[in-house]
Amino acid sequence: MTFLVLGVDAATWKMIKPNLDELPNWKRLVEECDAGTVVLEEEPLSPLIWCGMFSGSYYDEHGHREFVEDGNIVEREDLDVDFLWDELEEKDVRALNVPFVVPTYSYRVDFEPVGYGLPTTEEEWKDELEKVTEKTKEMLNEGPDVLVSVFTTLDRVQHFHWGENMVLDWYKKMDERLGEILFDTGFLEDEENRLILISDHGFCSFGEAEVQTLPEETEHGELKGDHHEEAVVVTKNVERTIEEPQDVYRAVMDVFG
Numbered sequence: 291m292t293f294l295v296l297g298v299d300a301a302t303w304k305m306i307k308p309n310l311d312e313l314p315n316w317k318r319l320v321e322e323c324d325a326g327t328v329v330l331e332e333e334p335l336s337p338l339i340w341c342g343m344f345s346g347s348y349y350d351e352h353g354h355r356e357f358v359e360d361g362n363i364v365e366r367e368d369l370d371v372d373f374l375w376d377e378l379e380e381k382d383v384r385a386l387n388v389p390f391v392v393p394t395y396s397y398r399v400d401f402e403p404v405g406y407g408l409p410t411t412e413e414e415w416k417d418e419l420e421k422v423t424e425k426t427k428e429m430l431n432e433g434p435d436v437l438v439s440v441f442t443t444l445d446r447v448q449h450f451h452w453g454e455n456m457v458l459d460w461y462k463k464m465d466e467r468l469g470e471i472l473f474d475t476g477f478l479e480d481e482e483n484r485l486i487l488i489s490d491h492g493f494c495s496f497g498e499a500e501v502q503t504l505p506e507e508t509e510h511g512e513l514k515g516d517h518h519e520e521a522v523v524v525t526k527n528v529e530r531t532i533e534e535p536q537d538v539y540r541a542v543m544d545v546f547g
């Protein structure tokens with residue numbers, strides 16, 4: 291039995307639900323699994339949310355909200371927090387490309403993040419989808435107890451192209467990868483396996499979010515979209531209802547803790 295937590299940074303139902311006919315694997319997931327929405331109470335910042343999701347703690351405990359603080363890149367060692375893979379080190383737990391820091395964090399996996407964990411060009415987006423998929427499949431094949439694996443590409447695509455047709459193209463590419471990982475490998479056919487597929491926040495037009503998370507201009511150009519407080523969650527064979535990011539940590543601990 292493997293407990294897979296598959297993260298898709300910034301995936302939003304706003305893109306998925308109206309396009310299910312073009313996203314066959316999302317459609318299957320919605321039909322065959324439990325699909326819901328996590329409404330964030332905390333700021334929809336990727337480092338803060340991923341950190342809470344895998345440590346079970348809240349911002350006032352872990353204190354982490356930005357990749358860069360006071361001009362310094364925040365590293366894993368700077369955070370006074372235990373993640374589920376630290377607490378379950380006696381189990382076979384692995385983590386791949388988790389974006390609570392840049393470059394993204396991996397645990398017991400040899401993985402070089404694409405674009406320093408912030409893929410920015412189409413080439414890098416393709417590359418990340420490919421590499422994370424291959425590595426995830428390779429590890430699933432080895433049957434770890436817990437595998438955490440995260441794609442960052444949709445977040446990056448949406449920041450620069452929200453509202454453009456190309457965003458749906460990248461959801462389709464992501465959909466194919468989900469199919470490879472979850473269906474083609476037979477992962478979901480095994481009744482013992484457990485799945486949480488989750489985003490850290492949703493997405494919306496710039497200025498529409500409750501909390502603005504980024505400046506409108508960056509070194510790569512103008513940003514068209516921003517994070518939204520409604521995140522996507524799909525589960526299979528998980529008893530706990532995932533109502534907030536910290537429930538992911540709790541759901542894994544329910545089984546292995």
Ligand SMILES: [Zn+2]
Nearest residue numbers: 299300336490
């Ligand atoms: Zn994010």
